[in-house]
Amino acid sequence: MNISLNITTTITEFLSGFMSEGAANIGTMVVIALIYLAIFAVAGLYLVLLERKVAAWFQLRLGPNRVGPWGLLQTMADALKLVSKELTGTVKADKFLYNLAPYFVIVSSLMALAVFPFTKEFQAFDINIGLFFLIAISSIGVIGILLGGWASNNKFALIGAMRSGVQTISYELSVGLSLITMVLLTGTLQLSEIIEVQKNGWLIVQGHIPAIIAFMIYMIAGTAETNRAPFDMVEAESELGAGFHTEYSGMKFAYFFLAEFINMFIIAAVATTVFFGGWLSPFGITESIPWLGVFWFIGKTFMLVFLMMWFRWTFPRLRVDQLLTLEWKYLLPLNLLNIILMALIVWLNLTIQF
Amino acid sequence: MSYFGDIVKGIKTLLTGMSVTGKYFITSRKGAITQQYPDNRETLKMFERFRGEVVMPHDENNEHRCTGCQKCEIACPNGTIEIIWDRQIDPESGKKKKMIDQHIYHLGMCTMCGLCIEACPTDAIVWAQNFENSVYDRSSLTKVLNQPGSKLKAGVEE
């Protein structure tokens, strides 16, 4: 194949054919940003649809099936409806922060998408502190939620926002530590290199027991990070109505909503990359065809997304103090123990490699 | 250690819970419990005792069985039924007798308790199984049950 999957260089080369180098670089950024925006606006919408369909199947329902074949255009129609809706707000809201909050949330989740290698070299931004960058970026979203809850001037929204703050600060720790456990195994933070390491077996196999524990902790903490049930204290519709986005309507509400789903995708994508070999096919069956990596990457990610949906539609919600008990009394000590265990295993060369 | 025992036990209970929903997810193809309502109008059949609205059946000669005795009107708890009647000359016997002019039924006030139908001595009114009673204007919920030009069926009053 002549066309390189490295999209950045491909586009830069194409653009520098008729413009200066600096302009070409800027042009590349704009083009890639637009591509990512478009892809993930659509992907977010279809994640919403998937969630609704999966929920329906868990709940003995049919799910959306009116707009388009099998309801495939349902979320498009919803998005159109939301765009056309009036943007309401409370009278005494802090207008500037109130309007700023949704963008904080959506921008932070879109930024995180840039670093994922969808297949070999198909990556917009291969930074050498990739995992670190992801952890850092994913924490910014909570500022948007806090701002939104505070600026709405609504008590329910404020309670939701405060819960969100507490929750994210706590669970950020577990997400970080469980990923660090895996970094011990890979020796690198760069996502493309993490995948290279896994050519000798996915990390969840290489690291066996501690890796499985790390994966479980990561999935629990990741679900909490996205504010989804059973950790949806922030919205908790039977307690707070709608939580922090009570006062948002129209497209501003849709940004919060989309961000939640893209965050879910990110959490699952990180798990895919770190634990399940990213775009690598099982046993290397399709190694000769690199573009199939996209299929494997998306497939694995969606399996994990499905797992998170399965959690959501099965479990009751935790109470806010139990949420903290779980993190500080169970996940965090386990995580620290797990790091030591992983270090021992790496030190004693007890990893499983093919 | 109970600390780790609790964790294992907890995870186990979570997995049992997931097995229930998982089972339904896998068998979801068998069919949903919900119905595709406006699409299944043809096959959707209500039970014969279903209380949709009160109707007055007429036979092919446009004859009903209502004698205008007003027992339904008295039985109704909500004032749903109003009977307008007067004394007219019966064409057969030539005598003056009580006949209904209009049997008015306010569907909007009806609570479907069925006391009127129980009270009716001549079975003139029955339940219909129609349940699609929504209309755009409240006034169209007021119905006249006897058809225009209809008359009392012979032999009902005996």
Next chain:
Amino acid sequence: MGLMKDYKTEVMTNQALQNLISIWIPDLEFTEEGSQFLNISVKPEQLHQLLSQLKSNNETSFDYLFCLTGMDWGKELGVIYHLESTSHRHIIVVKVQTEDRENPTLDSVCDIWKTADFHEREVYDFFGIKFINHPNLKRLFLTDEWEGFPLRKDYVDEINMVIK
């Protein structure tokens, strides 16, 4: 479980109850006419004393106030207390009435049975009977600015009431 509990307890007869209670307070009226229970009519000033004694006495121990009904007898306003003992399973009915329709006041029994809190607020709401020593006597169902007491027999509301 498994063990079948005996639900038939020894119930004090109405006569025995009457004999017992009539010792406490002399001028009570007892009747069983037109009711399946023993009825006691009590003067408003003796109400609280009687009821607290009915609960605290070990032989009666009426610890369950299962119904508190406001009544308008036409001339008098009053309250009917249906009491049951969860240990002895006998039932008694206590009636109290006051002829003051302008400003009817009775003693609250909130301190004896906690359930009386809401029930007395309901009676206040619909009959306008004020309960002395009630911790939070305000309208429960109706709005604060509602005029009149709807369940009284002389209440008139030409707009909302459909009279057949």
Next chain:
Amino acid sequence: MDTTIKNSNLKSEEYFINMGPQHPATHGVLRLLLTIDGEIIKKVEPDLGYIHRSIEKMCERDSYQQIVHLTDRMDYLSSHINNEAVCLTVENALQLEIPDRVKVIRTIIGELTRIASHCLWWGVMGMDVGALTTYFYGFRDREMINDIFEETCGARLTMNYNIPGGLMFDIHPNFVKRTKEFIAHFKTKLPEYDTLLTGNVIFQKRMKGVGILTKEDAISFGASGPVGRGSGYSCDVRKYHTYSAYDKVTFNEALKTDGDSFARYQVRIQEMWESMSIIEQLIDNIPEGDVQVATNAVIKLPKGEFYQKVETARGELGVYINSTGTKNPYRVKFRSPGFSNLSLLNHIAVGGKIGDLVASMATLDLVIPDIDR
């Protein structure tokens, strides 16, 4: 749990929050005025009356046959039992001898109503604590009961199947078959309720030790039904003041002594098993006979006072009728179980979190029209 911050200069203030009248957890139009310190509930003050229709006043102008259908609209989830209560009061006052067939059918439908009500409660309670899927599983099973009702009574919720003197008409020929089908179906589905929710560690953490009500308080607050029995207070009207055909069947009163939300939950689950056993004992032995005894078209109760207790799905419903001998009652009072159960909400919710309030409110199983009447 000590939640106060010691030796702190931080100033904190309690604040009010309005839960309802439109709020997902209040299941209707109940409004709660909460005083909250952070997440801790300091005071709960219910504000009622959003759907008060003054049924008691309406009864004063209606005839005894007409009263029955109004009670459908009180506790709509146990409408049959409400109807039965009024009919029993009138029948006792008239000293009518009710055929055994009527008694048995009333009991069967009453127990089906109880199962249906508990199914719905289980669904919405799961939803209140965040397990959204329970709602549909609960409704799936309730739907079968509603179909049975619709076929026999003509309505799914507000059935009005009872009249003073018996039943409006005989049961449908399919009734026995469908009821047996339902029992067979539900025996496989009820254990699933347990696997999905009861054993779940999160659910148990949410429910255990939350909203504790002692036996003394339960009696004092007039709690009844599963709320009282969850506190170890034996209060089953079917046992103590037996009516209809409950004296012909054997069943256990579900009793738990913990007094917390989880005990109330377990009581209801066990009640569903007991109800199924009651139906099984009766369904094959419905005696032949009439379904009505003739009454006058205008029923006049003798002068006097009449009181009847029944056990609805929510607890003890009392009907008090004061008659002066005319065709209308002089005064009707409904002692509704929800009203007393609501009054203890403040008592059990104070000191808990907002989530606890929702969980304990869910296990009180409030139906707002029952409270507002």
